[in-house]
Amino acid sequence: MKRAITLKSPVTTSAKRIDPDNPPWSEEMLGPPVVRRGRGRQKAPTKVLTSLRLDADVLAYFKASGAGY
Numbered sequence: 001m002k003r004a005i006t007l008k009s010p011v012t013t014s015a016k017r018i019d020p021d022n023p024p025w026s027e028e029m030l031g032p033p034v035v036r037r038g039r040g041r042q043k044a045p046t047k048v049l050t051s052l053r054l055d056a057d058v059l060a061y062f063k064a065s066g067a068g069y
Contacts, residue, residue, distance in 0.1 A: 062069040
């Protein structure tokens, strides 16, 4: 079990410095939001979703062969 590590809180200053080379971002700089959901339809489905029930000893055999069983 890992030990919990307590982090120090960052030092904050009350006066914010403005960097002319790095101005804060605005809505005009970012442009309109882009919404992307998923990767879209596949050109040709290549994989089939299925489930398979195995005995515990069969699964142990494949797991014993190493990573990527």
